[in-house]
Amino acid sequence: MTETSSTAMPGAAGQRLGLIGAGRKGTGIGLSLLRHGSELHIKVNRTGAGAERLTGMGAHEHTSFSELARHVSAVVLSLPSSCEVEEVCLGQHGLFAHLPRQSLVLDCTTSYPASTLTLAEHAKKHALHFIDAPVTRSPQQAEQGRLNAIVGSDESTFPIAARVLSAFCENIVHVGNIGQGHKxxxxxxxxxxxxxxxxxxxxxxxxxxxxxxxxxxxxxxxxxxxxxxxxxxxxxxxxxxxxxxxxxxxxxxxxxxxxxxxxxxxxxxxxxxxxxxxxxxxxxxxxxxxxxxxxxxxxxxxxxxxx
Known part of the structure; x- marks a missing residue:
């Protein structure tokens, strides 16, 4: 297990990042990313006020996952469950089909480990990196950049993921390979x-x-x-x-x-x-x-x- 504090990381400044899921916690994550100088891209969300807060702070809004994917090198997912993660990632209009090669997808959802392993295999076929990084603590702490991330990834991908996570996480713990974070x-x-x-x-x-x-x-x-x-x-x-x-x-x-x-x-x-x-x-x-x-x-x- 590797544990790191966000204060030790170089941060997400200047990175072109996507965020899918502007619920209460996702909105807090997005605000922290913007506050740390990220160029943030989100998908249109007509059902909540989170997207309005984010665009008001400078986030770029897109009408489809495929359009968003063309503008970023990493995407943070903050969704209700594995079902929504699969819908966002798979299919001809999903993220996997349109993200640039070697892009990173960080699933901060509380997802099911078996689904995570399957998605990671699909991502690999597209030359992408899919990792699990579920978070603990509240939406308020997300906005303060004080979440805890439990990361499942290979050793080489973890430092890259940690640079993104450091914008909204106080503690980042690498607990093993893909799927171990969600488990x-x-x-x-x-x-x-x-x-x-x-x-x-x-x-x-x-x-x-x-x-x-x-x-x-x-x-x-x-x-x-x-x-x-x-x-x-x-x-x-x-x-x-x-x-x-x-x-x-x-x-x-x-x-x-x-x-x-x-x-x-x-x-x-x-x-x-x-x-x-x-x-x-x-x-x-x-x-x-x-x-x-x-x-x-x-x-x-x-x-x-x-x-």
């Missing part, structure tokens, strides 16, 4: 969502307890976690926007993929499977579009409880 991200996210399921039920169990006191107690011991602290802040109405990922996305992109990965290797994960069932129950209750801390509310609860 480790799924392990990380599965652990996070497993903790979230336990924290949610602990908060429900503490219904007659002063939650602020419980938080103070937990903060002094090994049980302490950022997930629990955010749940408590939400339930005490201190931080209504805590952990803003939706329950549906957390289930689909994180814990469900983690259980699937385990099943493919015949590994038994009964605790994670039980946590995944917690998410499925919330989806069945119609909570899919609510944020993660709503796991801690029972079906009869409507509002966070006050101090």
């Amino acid at each position: 480790l991200k799924l392990v990380y996210n599965s652990m996070t969502m497993g903790i979230a399921a336990v924290a949610a039920e602990a908060c429900q169990l503490a219904i007659d307890v002063d939650l602020a006191i419980l938080r103070s107690l937990v903060s002094r011991g090994a049980t302490n976690s950022g997930v629990f602290r955010n749940f408590a802040a939400f339930l005490l109405d201190e931080k209504p926007d805590a952990l803003a990922i939706s329950i549906r996305n957390a289930n689909k992109k994180d814990i469900d993929c983690g259980v699937r990965l385990a099943n493919e290797t015949a590994l038994k994960v009964p605790v994670l499977s039980a946590a995944a069932q917690k998410f499925q129950t919330c989806l069945a209750e119609g909570k899919g579009e609510l944020t993660l801390p709503h796991l801690a509310l029972s079906s009869s609860d409507d509002e966070p409880r006050q101090k």
Whole structure:
């Protein structure tokens, strides 16, 4: 494993870079790239305000992936899942068919490792470099250039990728070959969502307890976690926007993929499977579009409880 700080890298200044995916985190990534002096190219996005922010800061907007590909030497992907990554990269109008030879595609999506390996093989046929570089932390930290990147690539490509990642990442960790970054991200996210399921039920169990006191107690011991602290802040109405990922996305992109990965290797994960069932129950209750801390509310609860 190789870990590097962005302060040690020469940065992305002057590079002609593409960005596909102007969601909340993708917009933050794009703003950091622009702030570091990159020439940024994005695809038209009619559904969100992210593209408007980026073009307002000087990004160049294109109407197709093929058009964007002709203007860049590297592309950062920040998309919902592997399905969207495959749609963007493959086919006669996709990135792979139109990027210049030796271009780099950095997939910062939480993608599925098997898909990543297949895409890397397709990229190689076009003389391109495809690496996995999923990121952790929030959209706000993306805009501040303070994400963490978990990189799967060969040794020769990693330094090239790190120069791009340094514009929006505080820590860049090379964890192995292609696919290892996405595998480790799924392990990380599965652990996070497993903790979230336990924290949610602990908060429900503490219904007659002063939650602020419980938080103070937990903060002094090994049980302490950022997930629990955010749940408590939400339930005490201190931080209504805590952990803003939706329950549906957390289930689909994180814990469900983690259980699937385990099943493919015949590994038994009964605790994670039980946590995944917690998410499925919330989806069945119609909570899919609510944020993660709503796991801690029972079906009869409507509002966070006050101090």
